Amino acid sequence: xxxxxxxxxxxxxxxxxxxxxxxxxxxxxxxxxxxxxxxxxxxxxxxxxxxxxxxxxxxxxxxxxxxxxxxxxxxxxxxxxxxxxxxxxx
Amino acid sequence: xxxxxxxxxxxxxxxxxxxxxxxxxxxxxxxxxxxxxxxxxxxxxxxxxxxxxxxxxxxxxxxxxxxxxxxxxxxxxxxxxxxxxxxxxxxxxxxxxxxxxxxxxxxxxxxxxxxxxxxxxxxxxxxxxxxxxxxxxxxxxxxxxxxxxxxxxxxxxxxxxxxxxxxxxxxxxxxxxxxxxxxxxxxxxxxxxxxxxxxxxxxxxxxxxxxxxxxxxxxxxxxxxxxxxxxxxxxxxxxxxxxxxxxxxxxxxxxxxxxxxxxxxxxxxxxxxxxxxxxxxxxxxxxxxxxxxxxxxxxxxxxxxxxxxxxxxxxxxxxxxxxxxxxxxxxxxxxxxxxxxxxxxxxxxxxxxxxxxxxxxxxxxxxxxxxxxxxxxxxxxxxxxxxxxxxxxxxxxxxxxxxxxxxx
Numbered sequence: 001x002x003x004x005x006x007x008x009x010x011x012x013x014x015x016x017x018x019x020x021x022x023x024x025x026x027x028x029x030x031x032x033x034x035x036x037x038x039x040x041x042x043x044x045x046x047x048x049x050x051x052x053x054x055x056x057x058x059x060x061x062x063x064x065x066x067x068x069x070x071x072x073x074x075x076x077x078x079x080x081x082x083x084x085x086x087x088x089x090x
Numbered sequence: 091x092x093x094x095x096x097x098x099x100x101x102x103x104x105x106x107x108x109x110x111x112x113x114x115x116x117x118x119x120x121x122x123x124x125x126x127x128x129x130x131x132x133x134x135x136x137x138x139x140x141x142x143x144x145x146x147x148x149x150x151x152x153x154x155x156x157x158x159x160x161x162x163x164x165x166x167x168x169x170x171x172x173x174x175x176x177x178x179x180x181x182x183x184x185x186x187x188x189x190x191x192x193x194x195x196x197x198x199x200x201x202x203x204x205x206x207x208x209x210x211x212x213x214x215x216x217x218x219x220x221x222x223x224x225x226x227x228x229x230x231x232x233x234x235x236x237x238x239x240x241x242x243x244x245x246x247x248x249x250x251x252x253x254x255x256x257x258x259x260x261x262x263x264x265x266x267x268x269x270x271x272x273x274x275x276x277x278x279x280x281x282x283x284x285x286x287x288x289x290x291x292x293x294x295x296x297x298x299x300x301x302x303x304x305x306x307x308x309x310x311x312x313x314x315x316x317x318x319x320x321x322x323x324x325x326x327x328x329x330x331x332x333x334x335x336x337x338x339x340x341x342x343x344x345x346x347x348x349x350x351x352x353x354x355x356x357x358x359x360x361x362x363x364x365x366x367x368x369x370x371x372x373x374x375x376x377x378x379x380x381x382x383x384x385x386x387x388x389x390x391x392x393x394x395x396x397x398x399x400x401x402x403x404x405x406x407x408x409x410x411x412x413x414x415x416x417x418x419x420x421x422x423x424x425x426x427x428x429x430x431x432x433x434x435x436x437x438x439x440x441x442x443x444x445x446x447x448x449x450x451x452x453x454x455x456x457x458x459x460x461x462x463x464x465x466x467x468x469x470x471x472x473x474x475x476x477x478x479x480x481x482x483x484x485x486x487x488x489x490x491x492x493x494x495x496x497x498x
Contacts, residue, residue: 047358066167075255
């Protein structure tokens with residue numbers, strides 16, 4: 001049991017270290033300049049698979065956007081940009 | 091003559107064109123007004139969503155079909171700022187339908203980083219309960235030990251909350267602060283073997299003290315890949331009066347001074363690793379419950395006893411999915427592993443110590459429809475009282491599970 005614990009921790013540590021380096025490289029860009037599409041790609045995947053714009057109509061996206069703004073504590077700007085993108089691409 | 095014909099011809103074309111333009115114009119007008127009226131309808135919007143999960147568990151001596159969840163979620167939006175959400179939790183137990191209200195609350199976006207919410211809501215203590223529990227979000231068919239509905243922490247309660255997300259340079263900060271009715275404490279009069287346990291299932295408060303809590307989440311990177319969070323929750327769970335009122339032997343036992351402090355730390359890291367054409371997803375949470383010491387009465391041996399009332403639970407989960415692979419089958423496959431552990435107070439009658447390893451293979455039909463196959467090994471070092479705090483890890487021992495989950 002101890003060994004398995006140790007190995008799991010080790011795997012996680014190695015993964016974390018390698019992905020950290022990647023993240024630092026890509027975190028230069030200011031969020032204010034990001035497009036709705038990019039924010040959609042980066043944020044919606046954090047908890048569940050990213051839905052495609054085609055999954056819902058405009059009114060539905062607005063409701064889902066508000067629901068996720070509350071549930072996921074998205075900033076208002078992020079949520080609005082993402083909804084506009086999803087509505088334009090569905 | 092020819093000139094006449096040609097000029098008539100031109101005249102007709104010009105007339106035709108302007109006529110066509112007219113009809114196009116009228117058609118455009120109709121479409122525009124239709125869009126306008128649709129936009130008006132957009133002011134309020136109703137959606138029925140939710141999730142369901144069913145499947146089977148196989149142990150070495152038993153195969154069981156299970157319907158673990160059918161939770162319709164109702165969303166109602168008014169304008170841009172007002173949202174009502176509610177969830178019914180339906181379970182089929184002993185041939186009877188059991189319905190609970192998961193949550194029912196109204197949120198109002200006051201300003202950029204401020205949302206006010208009232209009603210029954212999922213408690214943002216850690217992240218699992220609020221953000222990863224729906225069966226199409228959770229990558230396993232079970233919850234980690236000690237977290238989830240019957241864990242050591244509250245899952246939903248009635249009260250008021252403010253929350254929001256803010257931009258901090260290239261990072262993001264989010265917060266939630268709330269006051270709710272709070273838990274009660276089991277005093278052992280009903281279930282002596284559970285004396286000292288917090289009970290989060292009381293929807294009406296047993297005293298004047300509200301429970302207060304907060305979670306702060308920090309996303310250091312501009313790409314939002316990492317979130318670390320810290321949560322705290324404080325409550326006075328005891329009733330004003332002694333539960334042994336009238337019992338001359340134990341009348342002096344009282345729990346009104348008992349306090350409970352719960353803390354949790356959580357981590358989420360999700361990133362597309364382009365060279366591997368994959369998504370890795372790391373989740374973890376550590377929760378600790380410390381309830382101040384009190385004296386309890388054991389009716390079986392008519393003795394009084396006391397113990398250090400601390401419980402803890404943690405889990406770490408790693409998922410890997412080659413979602414960007416060219417192969418249509420491979421990209422829907424997900425490998426996932428989870429370790430979780432749960433310890434309840436030593437010296438209590440519900441003392442227990444368990445750990446669990448789960449490995450799983452998921453196939454995603456769509457973004458919210460999944461077939462989950464998993465193998466789960468649960469090690470029980472010390473067995474606690476059965477019932478509420480058994481951790482809701484499903485069947486204990488080694489179990490193979492195959493579940494189908496769908497977001498509706």
